[in-house]
Amino acid sequence: MRRTGIALLLAIFALPLLAIDAAPPLADPVQQQRYQALIHELRCLKCQGETVADTQAMFGEDIRRQVREMVQSGKSDPEVRDYLVDRYGEIILLRPRWTAGNAWLWLAPAVFLLGGAWVGWRILRQRRGLLATDTSEVDEVRRP
Amino acid sequence: MNRFAIPLALFAALVLVFAVALKRAPEKQFVRSALIGKPAAEFTLPDLMNPGGTVDSRSFKGKWVLLNVWGTWCYECRAENPQLLAIRQAGRVAVVGLNYKDEDEAARQWLKELGNPFDAVAVDKEGRVAIDYGVYGAPETFLINPQGIIVHKVVSVITPDLWQTQLLPMIEGRAK
Numbered sequence A: 001m002r003r004t005g006i007a008l009l010l011a012i013f014a015l016p017l018l019a020i021d022a023a024p025p026l027a028d029p030v031q032q033q034r035y036q037a038l039i040h041e042l043r044c045l046k047c048q049g050e051t052v053a054d055t056q057a058m059f060g061e062d063i064r065r066q067v068r069e070m071v072q073s074g075k076s077d078p079e080v081r082d083y084l085v086d087r088y089g090e091i092i093l094l095r096p097r098w099t100a101g102n103a104w105l106w107l108a109p110a111v112f113l114l115g116g117a118w119v120g121w122r123i124l125r126q127r128r129g130l131l132a133t134d135t136s137e138v139d140e141v142r143r144p
Numbered sequence B: 001m002n003r004f005a006i007p008l009a010l011f012a013a014l015v016l017v018f019a020v021a022l023k024r025a026p027e028k029q030f031v032r033s034a035l036i037g038k039p040a041a042e043f044t045l046p047d048l049m050n051p052g053g054t055v056d057s058r059s060f061k062g063k064w065v066l067l068n069v070w071g072t073w074c075y076e077c078r079a080e081n082p083q084l085l086a087i088r089q090a091g092r093v094a095v096v097g098l099n100y101k102d103e104d105e106a107a108r109q110w111l112k113e114l115g116n117p118f119d120a121v122a123v124d125k126e127g128r129v130a131i132d133y134g135v136y137g138a139p140e141t142f143l144i145n146p147q148g149i150i151v152h153k154v155v156s157v158i159t160p161d162l163w164q165t166q167l168l169p170m171i172e173g174r175a176k
Helices: A002-013 A029-040 A058-072 A077-088 A103-133 A136-142 B002-024 B075-090 B104-114 B128-132 B160-171
Strands: B044-046 B054-056 B065-070 B094-100 B120-124 B140-144 B150-154
Touching: A029 A058, A029 A077, A058 A077, A058 B128, B054 B120, B065 B075, B075 B094, B075 B160, B094 B128, B104 B120, B120 B128, B140 B160, B150 B160
Parallel strands: B044 B120, B065 B094, B094 B120
Antiparallel strands: B044 B054, B065 B140, B140 B150
16 A cells, blocks of 8 residues: 555656656746747747747757747747737737737627627617507407 | 529629639648748757757848758658759859758658758758748648748648749749
């Protein structure tokens, strides 16, 4: 029992061996946090559905190294993003930036929501009108 | 009739948007290179075929260059090799290899076995130059004009058909 427990505990402690990002954390915790945030918002172009943080593809490995080095050498987040967008295009960012070309991506949900609300409101209003004024069908049914 | 006019118009607009987007999307290429029309990154890298020497991208200025990213770990590169050999033979472009994240010895062996289609092979062991070119896999191929501007990028195997219908017309200035 006790030995099983110890074995289990060891197995749990060994879990980091399965980590995808094998590089040691950056010495500066602030930089480490920025590095983590950045690689979680970059798209792995080799695998499309994954972030650079989550992928085992070689591409992810190289981009993580690049981001790590840039953060370490004092580059700001926008500088890192610009560097990658210059080479890979906007698609590498999982969260599109606010640019003239991208604005519709951000505005479309609000436009659709307002449009839907407007249609719903019109339907409701129409129905309310029906109830208040049109009793002909009801009279029809009541007639024996 | 009137009830359906607006939804129908909206649907037609949507179809139009999709049709235009599909028409404009490059064939089978999800990611259009951000680098087309921009100067190709300069590099000086170790020379695979000449240990101790280097390959300098500047030495190809003034020529059309086909920069092919490959590795022995890439199966499709093997399929692409005969076409690259044919292109080299045709002599319209300098064919430059970027050996991407590979082992030198394996790469040399590979070229000995299949034939070497390259005027020069630069070794990018860590994939740093590849990042400058927006590379995310292999094979990828860049067509660079004599002024050093990236004209086109192919993210797949170069087939004879692709060479004839896309790349060659660009080199000969026949492309639209």
